[in-house]
Amino acid sequence: MKRFIVGLFAWFGFVVVLVIGAGVGLWWWWAGMRDDEARIPDPAVLSLRLKHRPAEDSLEDPWLRFALRDRPSMRDLVDALDRAAADPRVKVLVADLGETDLGLAQAQELRQAVARFRRAGKPTVAFADSFGEVGTSNAGYYLATAFDQIWLQASGDVSMVGLSIEGVFVRGLLDRLGIEPQIGQRKEFKNAMSPATDTAFTPPVREMLEALARSLFDQVTADIASDRRIDAAILRRAVNNAPHDSAAARQIGLVDRIGYWDEARAEARRLAGADAETVTVARYLNRAGRPNRHGTTVALIHGSGPIVRGGGDRDPLFGHGTLGADPLVRAFDDASGDRNVAAILFRIDSPGGSYVASDTIWRAVMRARERGKPVVVSMGNVAASGGYFVAAPADRIVAQPGTLTGSIGVVFGKLVAKDLAESIGITFDRVRIGEHAGMWSASRPFTPAERAKVEQSLDRVYDDFTAKVAQGRQRSREQIEAAAKGRVWTGAQAHEFGLVDALGGYQTALDEVRKLLKLPAEAPLAIRVYPKEKDSFGLLYDLLLDGEETWWGGAIARLGLLVRLAQRAQPWAERLDELQATLATESLQLPRLETRY
CATH class of the missing domain: 3.90.226.10 (2-enoyl-CoA Hydratase; Chain A, domain 1)
Incomplete structure (x- = not known):
């Protein structure tokens, strides 16, 4: 028991030291970051690297934004591009889109923000080491086509192979296991539980998915053909013959330059002018602040x-x-x-x-x-x-x-x-009281x-x-x-x-x-x-105490936090949560489909 109590106090001491150390470090960073807006270089190149799918929830706290600077939210990205478009110090936008993970609507929103940046008369340069490596990367390439220049590493590909919507059905497995799905739906297109009730798409669902795929594909190809000034028929042939290596992609007109990331950045600095420096989206937002800070108040939920x-x-x-x-x-x-x-x-x-x-x-x-x-x-x-x-x-x-x-x-x-x-x-x-x-x-x-x-x-x-x-x-x-x-x-x-x-x-x-x-x-x-x-x-307080009102309750609750961290590393946990929620409630739920575009 004595050893347990000593261990608890040791844990508490560690947490206190951690919090104090983090506070000092954050204060030191804050003191350097909040000098004034003049610390934004002039001329500046705004640098964007999309390595994670942007979250929708936006963080206002600048320390949190700095801590998660490699995970900008959608609002962070749109705000940074719009603020920079009107900032005379920012001359050029350069973006690394090689590992971009975006939904189609997110890609469209960022394309619109890039277009506003370009309308301000500012050049834009997109780079990718590869638009897909043994896989597709249409989202990254789709976003890249909104830029003035597209750079591709010589070893990379443009893997724009089209769009597919795939469903996984487990009805056969359930039958073999002796599990009977008793599911009701309204109406014929509602297929959230179709993986458990069917072995393939039903005719109405197939009709719906084919129309969805055609609408999405037409949007993407129309935008790419317009921005790249490629004839629609040529673009369709390029899709059917994909993937393309860098030389073929340049010959078709899918990319403009062959080179590495450092060369693309050098080109962006050249376009910005002598002595140009790069500034990341997170650093730029923290220094320049968001747009839409003054005026009629609008609540964002x-x-x-x-x-x-x-x-x-x-x-x-x-x-x-x-x-x-x-x-x-x-x-x-x-x-x-x-x-x-x-x-x-x-x-x-x-x-x-x-x-x-x-x-x-x-x-x-x-x-x-x-x-x-x-x-x-x-x-x-x-x-x-x-x-x-x-x-x-x-x-x-x-x-x-x-x-x-x-x-x-x-x-x-x-x-x-x-x-x-x-x-x-x-x-x-069972013992039962009540008819049902x-x-x-x-x-x-x-x-x-x-x-x-x-x-x-x-x-x-x-x-x-x-x-x-x-x-x-x-x-x-x-x-x-x-x-x-x-x-x-x-x-x-x-x-x-x-x-x-x-x-x-x-x-x-x-x-x-x-x-x-x-x-x-x-x-x-x-x-x-x-x-x-x-x-x-x-x-940080909430994370440490995990909703408990005492530090020892929080220490015990750390086990729960570790479990949640492990779940975040397991994409299948999200799918199990969705299945459980669907079965446990009167569900207004969209089915999970693997959409590759």
């Missing part, structure tokens, strides 16, 4: 991840986790109750989730509007099923052409493992009466979903039904059906805010994130 009831499990450092209804409701209540806030920008990147949680968030959006706060939704890579449910009551909805949205439908049920259990000698017995007690148990199938209850619930949820979309979109139920049935649409397709109002990203959404507030087109806006994030010390 992020909604990222699968939607769940309660508090959810958000990770402000790594962007992983679930979207809890409770903190989002508090954010809307705080923003709508703030007299200084004129409007709310709701950024959604969610495949959906719990129907009940989605309905809770829907009400929060409605309450904000009832309090006189206009709400504009900006969609990220995906805002489908429950993600569209929570967007529907907004005044305006903005999506990228490549956003995946819609999926107005519902699916839920259970997997029955009775035969599997009995095959390995496991039996079940145990109906959700995996040890037995639904009775006919219980199955009828499930069907009634599916109809009720679907009717409520479509009714609320019709109300929010100010359209008839018949019009919404034509776009519903669980069908997923690209943003471009959804725009044709009236499910979204405009195509674009953050800047387009802010333009919609100005229109609703009847402000001039260039009126300044001050963006304020809700809920107010903890600063770096508050976040």
